[in-house]
Each structure stands twice: as C-alpha cells, then as structure tokens.
Amino acid sequence: xxxxxxxxxxxxxxxxxxxxxxxxxxxxxxxxxxxxxxxxxxxxxxxxxxxxxxxxxxxxxxxxxxxxxxxxxxxxxxxxxxxxxxxxxxxxxxxxxxxxxxxxxxxxxxxxxxxxxxxxxxxxxxxxxxxxxxxxxxxxxxxxxxxxxxxxxxxxxxxxxxxxxxxxxxxxxxxxxxxxxxxxxxxxxxxxxxxxxxxxxxxxxxxxxxxxxxxxxxxxxxxxxxxxxxxxxxxxxxxxxxxxxxxxxxxxxxxxxxxxxxxxxxxxxxxxxxxxxxxxxxxxxxxxxxxxxxxxxxxxxxxxxxxxxxxxxxxxxxxxxxxxxxxxxxxxxxxxxxxxxxxxxxxxxxxxxxxxxxxxxxxxxxxxxxxxxxxxxxxxxxxxxxxxxxxxxxxxxxxxxxxxxxxxxxxxxxxxxxxxxxxxxxxxxxxxxxxxxxxxxxxxx
Amino acid sequence: xxxxxxxxxxxxxxxxxxxxxxxxxxxxxxxxxxxxxxxxxxxxxxxxxxxxxxxxxxxxxxxxxxxxxxxxxxxxxxxxxxxxxxxxxxxxxxxxxxxxxxxxxxxxxxxxxxxxxxxxxxxxxxxxxxxxxxxxxxxxxxxxxxxxxxxxxxxxxxxxxxxxxxxxxxxxxxxxxxxxxxxxxxxxxxxxxxxxxxxxxxxxxxxxxxxxxxxxxxxxxxxxxxxxxxxxxxxxxxxxxxxxxxxxxxxxxxxxxxxxxxxxxxxxxxxxxxxxxxxxxxxxxxxxxxxxxxx
Numbered sequence: 064x065x066x067x068x069x070x071x072x073x074x075x076x077x078x079x080x081x082x083x084x085x086x087x088x089x090x091x092x093x094x095x096x097x098x099x100x101x102x103x104x105x106x107x108x109x110x111x112x113x114x115x116x117x118x119x120x121x122x123x124x125x126x127x128x129x130x131x132x133x134x135x136x137x138x139x140x141x142x143x144x145x146x147x148x149x150x151x152x153x154x155x156x157x158x159x160x161x162x163x164x165x166x167x168x169x170x171x172x173x174x175x176x177x178x179x180x181x182x183x184x185x186x187x188x189x190x191x192x193x194x195x196x197x198x199x200x201x202x203x204x205x206x207x208x209x210x211x212x213x214x215x216x217x218x219x220x221x222x223x224x225x226x227x228x229x230x231x232x233x234x235x236x237x238x239x240x241x242x243x244x245x246x247x248x249x250x251x252x253x254x255x256x257x258x259x260x261x262x263x264x265x266x267x268x269x270x271x272x273x274x275x276x277x278x279x280x281x282x283x284x285x286x287x288x289x290x291x292x293x294x295x296x297x298x299x300x301x302x303x304x305x306x307x308x309x310x311x312x313x314x315x316x317x318x319x320x321x322x323x324x325x326x327x328x329x330x331x332x333x334x335x336x337x338x339x340x341x342x343x344x345x346x347x348x349x350x351x352x353x354x355x356x357x358x359x360x361x362x363x364x365x366x367x368x369x370x371x372x373x374x375x376x377x378x379x380x381x382x383x384x385x386x387x388x389x390x391x392x393x394x395x396x397x398x399x400x401x402x403x404x405x406x407x408x409x410x411x412x413x414x415x416x417x418x419x420x421x422x423x424x425x426x427x428x429x430x431x432x433x434x435x436x437x438x439x440x441x442x443x444x445x446x447x448x449x450x451x452x453x454x455x456x457x458x459x460x461x462x463x464x465x466x467x468x469x470x471x472x473x474x475x476x477x478x479x480x481x482x483x484x485x486x487x488x489x490x491x492x493x494x495x496x497x498x499x500x501x502x503x504x505x506x507x508x
Numbered sequence: 509x510x511x512x513x514x515x516x517x518x519x520x521x522x523x524x525x526x527x528x529x530x531x532x533x534x535x536x537x538x539x540x541x542x543x544x545x546x547x548x549x550x551x552x553x554x555x556x557x558x559x560x561x562x563x564x565x566x567x568x569x570x571x572x573x574x575x576x577x578x579x580x581x582x583x584x585x586x587x588x589x590x591x592x593x594x595x596x597x598x599x600x601x602x603x604x605x606x607x608x609x610x611x612x613x614x615x616x617x618x619x620x621x622x623x624x625x626x627x628x629x630x631x632x633x634x635x636x637x638x639x640x641x642x643x644x645x646x647x648x649x650x651x652x653x654x655x656x657x658x659x660x661x662x663x664x665x666x667x668x669x670x671x672x673x674x675x676x677x678x679x680x681x682x683x684x685x686x687x688x689x690x691x692x693x694x695x696x697x698x699x700x701x702x703x704x705x706x707x708x709x710x711x712x713x714x715x716x717x718x719x720x721x722x723x724x725x726x727x728x729x730x731x732x733x734x735x736x737x738x739x740x741x742x743x744x745x746x747x748x749x750x751x752x753x754x755x756x757x758x759x760x761x762x763x764x765x766x767x768x769x770x771x772x773x774x775x776x777x778x779x780x781x782x783x784x785x786x787x788x789x790x791x792x793x794x795x796x797x798x799x800x801x802x803x
Contacts, residue, residue, distance in 0.1 A: 116669070117669065118669060119665075119666070119667055119668045119669035119670075119671060120666050120667075120671070121665075121666035121667030121668070122667070124666065126666040126667070128591070128593070128663065128666075129660070131651035131652075131654035131655050131664070132651065132655065155782075158786070159782050159785050159786045159789065160785065160789055161786075161789040161790065161792075161793055187650075190650075191648045191649045191650055192648075192649025192650075192651070192664060192665075192666075192671040193645075193647055193648050193649035193670070193671060194648070194649065196630070196646055196647060196648040196649070197648055199629075199630040199646050199648060200629045200630050200648070204630060204646045205630050205631040205632070205646055206630075206631070207627075207628045207629040207630050207631045209625075209626040209761065209768070210626060210627055210628055210629040210652070211627070211764050211767065211768065212627065212628075212629040212650060212652045213629035213630075214768070214771060216629055252786060256779050256782045256783060256786070257779065259778065259782055260774065260775060260778040260779050260782070263774055263778060264771055264774055264775070267767070268767070271764055271767040271768075272652065272655070273655070274763040274764045274767065275623045275626075275627060275655065275656035275658075275760050275761075275763050275764060276655050276656065277658070277756075277760075277763065278658070278752060278754055278755070279655070287763075287766070290767050
C-alpha cells in the first residue's frame with residue numbers, strides 16, 4: 064500500500080493524524096539530480112532572503128537608480144503571472160465550454176496557476192521596500208483607486224482565492240472530506256467565471272502598468288495596446304506552460320501518481336493545445352504588425368533595438384507559431400513541445416523587455432541594470448521551491464490521477480440531480496434561445 | 509433556464525444601465541480645472557537667465573529637510589549632469605548651450621495632474637490643495653511612482669531596511685505656515701519666484717514680452733504633461749538645458765484612463781457573457797446525454 068487509498072478507511076481523528084503523518088514522509092527518490100541542484104540553491108536563497116529583510120534591498124539587489132524594477136518584478140511577477148495564464152484558459156475550456164476531453168489536465172493547470180500566484184505574490188513582498196505596508200491597499204490605509212497597481216493588487220488577491228476554491232475539491236478528496244468536497248465542488252463554476260474575469264483584467268493590468276512609462280520604453284514596445292498584448296500573450300504563454308508541465312509531469316511522476324487513461328489522452332490533448340497556441344499567436348502577431356504599421360516605426364527596425372524586436376517577433380513568436388501549426392497538421396507532438404519551449408522563452412524576453420531591456424534602452428551600458436548574483440539566486444530559489452511544492456502535492460493529492468471512487472459517484476449524483484431538475488423544468492418553460500426564439504423542447508428529442 | 513428575446517433585451521438594457529454608474533465608480537481624478545478646495549495651486553518660476561549657479565538653494569533645501577549638507581563652494585559637481593537623489597531633493601546643473609553656460613535647478617515639478625499620484629496604490633503620493641505633491645509613510649515601496657514620473661524625480665532609499673521615498677515637497681510644511689519654500693527664500697539672484705500658478709504664468713509672460721531677446725517664447729511647464737507647478741524660463745530651447753522635448757501636453761494619468769474605464773465594463777459584462785456560454789454548453793451537454801450519446 065502506498066498510502067494513497069487510505070482516506071477511505073478513516074473514521075477517527077487518530078486515523079486522520081496517522082494519515083497526515085504518513086503523507087508528510089517523502090515519497091519517491093531523494094537523491095535525484097534535480098534535488099541535488101535545487102536544494103542548495105533553495106537553502107542559499109532562503110539565507111539571502113533573510114539577509115534582504117534585515118539589511119534592506121540594497122544589500123542584495125543591484126541598485127541601478129534609473130531602473131525602479133529589476134528581475135523580481137520584471138521576471139518573477141510579470142513572467143510568473145503570464146505563465147499562470149494556463150489556469151484560467153484551461154478552466155475556461157473545461158468548465159465553461161465543457162470540453163470534457165480536457166478534464167484530465169485542468170487540475171494540473173489550476174494547481175500550477177495557484178502556486179504561481181502564491182509564490183510570485185510572495186516575491187512581491189521581497190521587492191516592496193516597505194513590505195510591512197503591503198496590507199494598506201487591502202485594509203484601506205488609503206485606497207488608491209486611480210491606480211492600475213491598486214486594481215492589480217486586489218485582483219491578485221481575489222484570483223488567488225478563486226483558484227484556491229477551484230483546486231480545493233482535490234484537497235478534500237485527498238483528506239477524505241466528503242461533505243466538504245460536495246460543497247466546494249458546487250462553488251467551482253462560480254469561481255471559474257469570477258477567476259476568468261479577474262484574470263482578463265489583471266493580465267492586461269500588468270501591461271497597463273507601463274502605460275505611464277511613455278518615453279522610457281522603446282517605441283517599438285510602447286503602444287497604447289500594451290494591455291491587450293499582455294492579455295493575448297498570457298493565453299498562449301499559459302498554454303505553452305501547460306504543454307511543458309504536462310509533458311514533464313507525465314514523464315517524471317511515478318506510475319501510481321498518474322492515471323493511465325490520463326497519460327494516454329495526453330498526446331491528443333497536447334495537439335489541441337498546440338492548435339489553440341498557434342491560433343492565438345497568429346492573432347497576436349497580426350496585432351503586433353498592425354501596431355507597427357500604425358506607429359510608423361519602420362525606420363527603427365534597422366537599429367540594434369529593432370533587431371532585438373525582430374528576434375522576439377520572428378524567432379520567438381512567429382517561428383513557434385508555425386511549429387505549433389506544423390505539429391498540429393502532422394499530428395506530431397515533437398514540434399509542439401519545441402514550440403512550447405520557444406514560446407516560453409519569447410514571453411520571458413517580452414516581459415523582461417518592458418521593465419528592463421527596452422526600458423531606458425538609450426542608457427550607456429554602465430548605467431544599465433544587470434541583476435546581481437544574489438537576485439538571481441533568490442529568483443531561482445523561488446522557482447525551485449514552487450516546483451518542490453508542486454511535486455509534493457501531485458505526489459499526494461489527486462491532480463494527475465482520477466479522484467477516489469466516492470468523489471466520482473458524488474459528481475454523478477450531482478449531475479443527475481441537476482439534469483433531473485432541468486428535465487422537469489424544461490417542458491414548462493420551453494427552452495428558448497435568444498437567436499430568433501427557436502424553441503427546443505428536449506422531450507421531443 | 510430559458511432566455512427569450514424579451515428577457516435577453518431586458519438584461520441587455522440592465523447591463524448597459526449598469527455601465528453608466530460603473531464609470532463613476534472611478535472617482536477622484538484630479539482634474540486641473542477642479543483643484544481641491546477651489547484653492548489655486550502654488551508654484552515657482554525658475555528663471556534660468558538669472559541663475560548664477562551659487563547652489564544656495566541646494567543648501568537651504570538640505571537644511572530645511574534634514575538632508576546631508578552639500579559643500580556649495582565645490583564647483584566640480586558641475587562637471588557632470590546630476591539627477592536628484594535620495595539625499596538631494598534638488599540639484600543645480602550647468603549646461604553648455606548656444607548662449608554659453610546656463611545653470612538650471614532640478615527638483616519635483618509638482619504636476620497639476622501627477623503621474624505618481626495616480627500610480628500610487630495607497631495614495632501615499634498626494635497632490636495637496638496648496639500645490640505640492642507630497643509623500644507619506646503608508647507607502648509600500650512598490651516604486652510604481654518612479655516608473656510613472658515623466659521627470660524621473662522620486663528617489664528610493666535602496667540601502668535602508670526601512671526605506672523612504674525622497675523627493676521635493678515644495679516645502680509643504682512651510683507653505684502651511686504661510687512661508688515660502690526654502691529655496692526661493694535663499695536665492696540671492698531672484699531667479700526663483702513663488703506665487704499662485706496663475707500669477708506666475710502672467711509674470712513669466714510679462715518677462716518674455718518685455719525682453720523678447722533674452723527669452724525664448726516658451727514657458728516650460730505651462731502645458732507640458734498637463735501643466736506643472738514649477739515653470740521654467742530660458743534663453744535657449746529647453747532641450748539644451750536638460751529637458752525632454754517629447755513629453756507632450758497630455759496629463760500622465762490620462763494614459764491609463766482608458767484602461768481603468770474599461771474595468772467596470774469588463775467586470776459587469778464578462779461574468780454575464782461567461783455564464784451565458786456556460787448555460788448554452790450545459791444545454792448542449794444535456795441534449796447529447798438525452799440522445800444517448802456519450803458526453
């Protein structure tokens with residue numbers, strides 16, 4: 064017994080505590096290459112984080128006075144949030160569009176999104192000089208309602224709660240809390256709809272943060288459409304990350320952590336995700352071209368920054384978009400996987416451009432911001448810690464395997480109940496559509 | 509669960525009605541025309557044709573705000589262009605121009621509609637009714653004001669565990685007691701003039717009219733970024749004394765206005781739309797189930 068199915072037999076608090084204790088033990092091999100690399104970095108990062116809070120940011124961060132935001136904002140927050148976009152996109156496909164085929168990956172995507180927000184919101188704390196005041200915009204020690212950042216802060220918080228609600232049934236299944244699961248599962252659709260709305264606004268909101276940095280950002284990157292660009296790119300960024308994490312997860316996790324059907328369906332799902340990526344990336348590309356044409360910035364393309372822009376646009380957007388398309392056409396997952404990695408690199412570069420590379424691009428090299436080694440270590444430590452927590456949860460909670468039998472039954476009962484209610488109501492109301500009042504009577508069918 | 513045309517239209521109407529007050533849920537934009545308390549903003553003219561580069565203003569500023577006292581006899585500081593810093597709220601710079609050396613002091617411009625104020629998520633940055641833009645300790649240290657300032661003025665104490673944001677506050681504490689800013693009082697060359705913004709613009713225009721050969725016909729700050737509290741006069745184009753010529757006349761908060769106005773619309777319409785899509789897909793599911801197909 065691996066301690067996976069014991070939740071069924073829990074009757075007393077004592078059983079529960081025994082169960083928790085057994086779950087706290089490490090599962091899987093300890094001395095893996097990944098662990099050997101990541102553990103020291105996490106430890107060193109932890110020490111440096113402590114050092115940062117005692118001595119202030121300047122002790123750890125490269126202080127380039129012209130650059131208010133370094134990699135903690137430019138990479139961890141900006142990229143992290145874009146990468147977490149897979150959660151709202153997948154939730155949209157599965158819960159709103161009811162693409163049941165993709166049910167097997169929704170928990171993975173939402174868990175990844177939730178953890179991303181927890182860790183990257185945590186990283187904001189590092190980057191706030193006066194971090195003890197972080198509660199001010201929430202408790203109303205003056206509300207800066209005109210501020211894009213105020214909006215983003217609130218949406219971060221609310222979306223984290225929404226994601227927690229979305230993922231909570233999995234934890235209830237793990238702990239064998241049947242009634243709690245029933246209640247939490249009933250909240251899912253509402254949380255998903257609120258979550259998508261909040262995501263739309265704060266993904267674009269992160270872009271809107273740069274709207275007032277007008278002359279500070281290179282004209283090839285600065286446009287009034289930054290919010291829209293950030294939103295659309297969060298869709299394919301998030302999906303690319305789901306492809307990446309899915310590919311890795313289905314390989315690295317032990318067989319008993321993963322449902323065999325889920326594993327088999329993955330290649331098929333991967334291709335559909337690739338298709339969605341290709342489409343959104345072409346839309347994004349067209350929008351970029353329109354912006355370029357409207358901005359009349361052609362001449363700037365033939366400058367060093369212009370080459371950089373073209374590298375980003377052609378090499379890390381259009382190329383992966385074609386690779387996705389090729390993979391979809393030929394039904395071959397290999398180019399899709401490569402495209403996903405290229406897309407992720409492209410989004411990382413794009414986000415870093417806004418706060419660092421294209422930000423005050425005209426300054427001489429000596430005045431530019433280059434992250435200190437300590438900033439890099441702390442950043443890596445945060446990413447690795449997130450991977451550890453993700454792994455810890457997937458090893459215990461039904462994320463990549465099917466829920467326990469009782470949960471599946473609970474779900475079916477619920478479905479039937481709702482269906483029964485709908486069937487009873489349908490003939491009375493006469494189900495009608497807004498498109499011309501065509502009545503569909505289900506009972507006739 | 510049926511939606512017929514009538515209820516659909518009703519819902520649409522209600523949605524649109526909801527948007528209108530939604531827009532007004534975003535209060536508090538400081539419009540130049542409606543200064544709080546109907547009091548006119550105070551400001552300062554910097555007449556760079558009069559400045560002799562003595563840096564008395566720097567000294568007075570440091571004394572007034574407990575900042576490190578600069579050695580104003582040291583002229584080597586002019587060798588390079590200095591930005592303001594966390595220990596210097598204002599600095600005098602020397603510029604080589606077509607009309608020889610010109611000195612100009614730099615500090616917060618005290619915009620009529622400041623980008624930093626609209627950026628601040630906790631209103632730690634505030635445009636006071638007397639005119640100054642001030643900083644308060646409820647700041648989180650996010651530095652979004654620094655991103656958003658068109659003049660790159662706010663400076664952050666990176667090397668402190670309890671950092672403050674440092675910038676000129678137009679001597680707000682002195683203004684409240686009816687005194688002039690320290691720099692204005694200290695200026696021996698009458699290069700600095702303190703007054704209400706309206707008076708200052710009149711005064712600046714008068715100087716230009718009276719001596720058209722000594723000034724270019726442009727008051728920097730009259731229209732730039734929607735108008736600033738500090739106004740500059742110069743004998744040479746302002747690019748030559750370190751100002752950007754591409755700032756535009758749009759007030760900085762305007763750049764995020766469109767986005768912020770779309771927020772209540774999305775908040776209202778998106779959930780409604782998604783619920784609608786969900787209801788439709790649910791119905792399709794049920795139909796398929798009823799037909800005996802697998803979902």
